[in-house]
Structure formats: structure tokens, C-alpha cells
Amino acid sequence: MDEGLKSELQKAGIFTTTLNDLYNWGRGNSLWPLQFGLACCAIEMIATSMSRYDLARFGAEVFRPSPRQADLMIVSGTVTKKMAPQVVRLFKQMPSPKYVIAMGACAISGGPFKQGYNVLKGIDRYIPVDVHLPGGPPRPEAVLQSLNYLQEKIRTQDIKSDPAFIEGRRQYPVPEFTGTDLEPPYNPDVWQPPANPNAPAEEEATA
């Protein structure tokens, strides 16, 4: 719809919108996060939802205990390799369209534990992350800002063509335990290892 006509009509007391805008406005302002925490970031997430920072101002205060009722997953804390399959399974159980905020350095990349043997090097290896929220742990203000970023993203989505609305396009296999690591080590549909620009040619061939 023409923006000029829209504002003219608004001046005359007629409000016009599209179904797309109305729908996105509604769901963007009533995101229901999944209620689970993994480490110290969870404490900041809880503080964000309480009265001082008041997540309810942005309509995301209804923390759901069941993934079937949630549409936002805040991965708050270190994802150990033992916990990773459960996080992926919870994500799979959430109804589409669903969103993920990776909260804190550990959830993004493994953080200070990246070189360890028992911590996943970032949850974005298995599930698509919409907002990466850095910090160790991030302040509640940062959590609020990441939510605002996500709402901004939701507002620009097209409900007819956006892949977030189309079921069955991507598969999220739950990783299985092996002797040293998880199998598969990452989901190639959502994450690809960064290319090493300085790698010698022979290394590239074996990689």
C-alpha cells in the first residue's frame, strides 16, 4: 500500500494495515520464551524477567515450561556436550515459527571453555540462531536489546515466503554420543566451519 495514501487516511481517522504487518506486530510483541537455563547467564535472564528490568514491557514475560507452548528459545549458558542433544530436542519440539537467542559467550562459541573436551563450541552448530548476544554473562539491558533486535527481525518477515514459516525445509538431527564427541559434530544445513584463508594447499585437500 502506498505510504502517502496510508498517512493521508490516518489523518482522516482511518487506520490501514496489511495482514502481514498485523500478524507480525502481534506475534513480535508476545514472544513466549522457553523456561530453561544452563548456567550463570540464566541468572541474568531471570533478573531480566523480574520487576527491575521487567521483560513484560516487551511482551515476553510468559516463560513457558513446555516447548510446545514456546516460540523463543534463550540458550542461556554453557552448552556441554552432554546437554546438547537435549537442547536440540527441545528446539525440535517447539512449534514453528521459532526463534533462538544464543546468550553469552559460552552459548555462542564455547567461550572460555572452547578448547575443553566437554563443551560444545557454540549452539549454532545444531540449531539456527537468530540473535547472538555476547557477554559473560550479558547484562539484563543487553538481554532486552537482543529481544528488541529479534522483534525488529520478526517485523520484517514475510509470512508467505519466509523459511521460518515453512515446515520441513530443514532437518535438525539430534546428535548422538560417541567415545569422544558428538555425531554429527555439526549440522551442515545451519552451520559451516570457517574457512582458513592461510591454509596450505595440502591441508585444504584433507580438510
Place this chain on the structure above:
Amino acid sequence: MSEAIPHDPVLQQFPEVEWEEEFGTLIVPTTKATEVAIWLRDDHAFRLDYCSNVTGIDYLNREFKEKVKNEEGKTETIIHKDPARMEVVYHLYSMEKRTGPLVMKQRTTREKPEAQSLTPVWRSCELQEREIYDLFGINFTGHPDQRRILMWDEFEGHPMRKDYVEPFDYEWEPTPHDEILEKHQKGKVIF
């Protein structure tokens, strides 16, 4: 709870038990551990009814230096080598008498690490002994439910052992530094 508990009665009761002066601990042979533990818990002089902490130690090539004056009056440093071994350490308190801690150790070999489980004596040992089994690989005979607790069941190896080699999974990073840089230079990066 700051007063040290006299350990002499234990040594008198059980001649197999030794006292380690360096750390101030009782060394209990693994075959006698349960017997000593029950006695410490039930004896009226001790009444150590609470086991607050269980932990494991892996001594692999432990060295300690001693400075000795030789005949000419010069100081020499002698390096003592400790035999490789594994230990399970119990910190015992008495809630009734408000005394403690008394530290008790079970000493075992690195080749076939086995110790007696004291979970039947103090229930608080259960999860901590499972953790020691998980991370050090020490088998506890008589443990009611011995399986891994922190790592997954399929995991191979015991990560807190000194000779544990972690899987090589270093990935390319734009700005490697320190230890990570060394590891990158040493071997092929997996991705």
C-alpha cells in the same frame, strides 16, 4: 571445628593404618577401609558421622625437592621421586562433637585402581565417588550405583588423569594465541 582430632587412637586400634606427616592424613589400606570407617563413625571418642568431601588424586611422576647440607657445609637439593599412585581422600567431621576434619586416604595403584566404597558407611559419598570413578577411573567395590555422572556413558577415558590426552579438535581461528597457537602449529586443524 578448628581443633585437630588426635589420630593416635586410630593407629593403636588398627596397626595397618599409617599416619602421613606431610599432609596430616591417615593412610588406610584399601582392604581395611570399610572397617576403619565404621569404627571412626561409631567409636564414642570420634563419632565422625559426617563425610563432607571425597576427592581423588592422581600422582604421576610427582617430585619434591629437599635442601640438605652436605659434609662441606654447602646446601644441596635432593630431588625425591614419588612412586606413581592414586589416592581417594575423605574429609570427615563430627556433627555430634563439633570436631573435624580428620582426613583419611585410600591409596591404590595407577595400573589397577581399586578402592572400597564408603557409601554404605556415609551416604554422602555416593555421588562424589561416582564423580571420582568418572574422572579418575577408580573402581569402588561395594558402591550401590557406580556409573558415570558428569560425562556421558559412551565417553572413553578418564579426563582428570594426568596422562589423559584430550581429543584433537582444534579449529581454525583468526587470532590464535598462547596455548591455542602452539596447538595449531603442532598439528593439523580439523576444519
